[in-house]
Amino acid sequence: MEWFHVNRSWMYDRCYIGRGGLKESFVNGVEEFVIKACQQQSYLNEWKLRCPCDKCQCTNIFPIEMVKLHLYKNGFMYDYHVWIHHGEQVPHVNDNDDHVRVSSSDVHVDESEQFVAMQDMVYDALGQHETFEPSNFNNREEPPNEEAQRFYDLLLEANEPLFEGAVDSKLSMCMKLLACKCNWNVPNQCLDFITTMLSDATPIKEGLPKSYYDAKRLVSMLGLKAKRIDCCVKGCMLFYDNEYGKNDGRLLQCKFCHHARYHDPKVGTSKRKPIPLKRMFYFPIIPRLQRLFASMQTSGQMTWHYDNRRPSGVLRHPLDGEAWKHFDQLHPEFAAEPRNIQPGLCSDGFNPYIQASAKPYSCWPVIVTPYNLPPEMCMSRPYMFLSCLIPGPHNPKARIDVYLQPLIDDLKKLRSGVQTYDISRKQNFMMQASLMWTINDFPAYGMLSG
Known part of the structure; x- marks a missing residue:
């Protein structure tokens, strides 16, 4: 890729020393950046770009002229020689190619930027209102299906600026409130106080969330x-319905051990909300796998x-192993579609409380990981999906299959196929x-194997 060998030292040589003012090489470089970004991302709104200045750091989307002003004033964000948020990709490097190496620091993204993924999908949604012309070729572009289009519409509606010229939207404000609660364990009453204080201090109140509940509802x-x-408190069954004939959602006691479902035995006559004895x-x-195809950042990968x-x-990736090759031989039709997903599952128990507590507690998370992704992505935290959280206090042992029923039902649906929109190819x-x-230690291996 030619762009990888281009000298971009001008990006961090902005002003004349001692005299002030912008260097001509920097001004010309900003113009080059805008032109290339618009060319690389022609599927998006041609009048807006993600701002890579040192203040915004690719978390905000502005008109092109405003992006230029931000770059003139603040300069580019740290270590952005490869424009990964504007259509460029890190070139693939063979193991034998020692003359070109790209370290993880070359494309470093600050972990404190919690909203980049959300803004990526907002940016992708801008291109979903174009007219699609029918084509006779197999790779023709299609509009998103009804469910995907509804998601993009909601995303754009929630991302409207709070007022003209505002950097934040109602969605970003709600995300920041929820991030405050998660990162610093802020009580709900404190968040309600903050939202009230913001609403009282600003003249424009329509876009601001009115409470923690309001913010949580929008994000949900x-x-x-x-x-x-x-x-069941003993792990015999789940009180749950599915599409395969299981209708246990209204039972008030276990079918096997006849233990009560709720704390209150008079749940049928009481107006209070029943409290279950145990809940997973x-x-x-x-939807988590579908979301991988909803963003340009992951759909191409x-x-x-x-x-x-x-x-x-x-052996660079599980696809080089004998198990993957054997699966492809047994299921050639499945393997022929590159967008079909081949995940792995892992589980183990841990004590979420203080280890020295008097009463031991064993909680079991079940994590699903899609192995379609490159090696540096498929085992990273954003792509390890928590699918089940099995409560304690005891080890589920051989009854772990009871808690896996909802996941197995979803895997059955996925074996038949679920309609999904691929934004990188613009196809359903x-x-x-x-x-x-499955990946686990030997005790968990014995449990999952029955």
């Missing part, structure tokens, strides 16, 4: 939902495993997934 409309499923959390895996098959004899397709393997 765009986010990924979680299900709370009541369990399930985070549906299908979901076919890495298909595009990088090499008979080199070197039937996304399938097949669980490849």
Whole structure:
């Protein structure tokens, strides 16, 4: 790629020393950046760009002229020689190519920028209101399906600026409030006080969240939902319905041990909300996998495993292993579609409380990881999806399969296919997934194997 060898030292040589003023090389370089960014991201709104200045750091989207002004005033963000947020990609480097190396620090993104992924999808959504012309070719572009379009519309609506010229939107303000609660364990009453204080101190009140509940409700409309499923206190069954004939959601006691579901035995006559004796959390895996195709940052990487098959004899990725090759031979139709997902599953127990506590507690998270991604991504934290959180206080042992039922139901749906929109190709397709393997220690291996 020619752009990788271009000298971009002008990006951090902005002003004349002692005299002030901008250097001509910097001004020309900013013009070059704007032109190339518009060319690389022609599928987006041609009048807006993500601002890579040192203050915004690619978290805000502004008109082109405002982006130029920000760059003239603040300069480029640290170590942005490769314009990864404006259409460029880090070139693939072979193991034998020692003359070109790209370290992780060359494309470093500050971990404190928690809102980059959200802004990426807002930026992608700007291109979903164009007219699509039919084509006779197989790679024709299509509008998003109804569910995907609804998500993009909600995303754009929530990302409207609070007022004309404002940097923040209602969505970004809600995200910051929720980040405050998660990072510093702020009580709900404190967040309600902050929202009231902001509303009283500003003349424009329409876009601001009125309470913590208001912020959480807006983000939950765009986010990924979680299900709370009541369990038998002994782990015999789940009080839950599915599409495969299981209708246990209204039972008041376990079918096997006949233990009560709720604390209050008179739940049928009381007007109070019943409190279950035990409850698990399930985070549906299908929308999380679909979200990987909803952003340009990840949708293009979901076919890495298909595009990088090499008979080199070197184990670089699970696709080079015998298990992956054997699976492809058994299921050639599944392997022929590069966007089909091949995830792995892992689980283990831990004590979320103080280790020296009098009563031991064993909590079991179940994590699903898609292995379509490159090696540096597929085992990183953003792509390790927590799917089940099995409560304690005891080890589920052989009854762990009871808690895995919602995940297995979703995997059955994925085996048949779920309609998904791929934003990198602008096509709808039937996304399938097949669980490849489990990763765990020997006690957990025995449990998962029955």
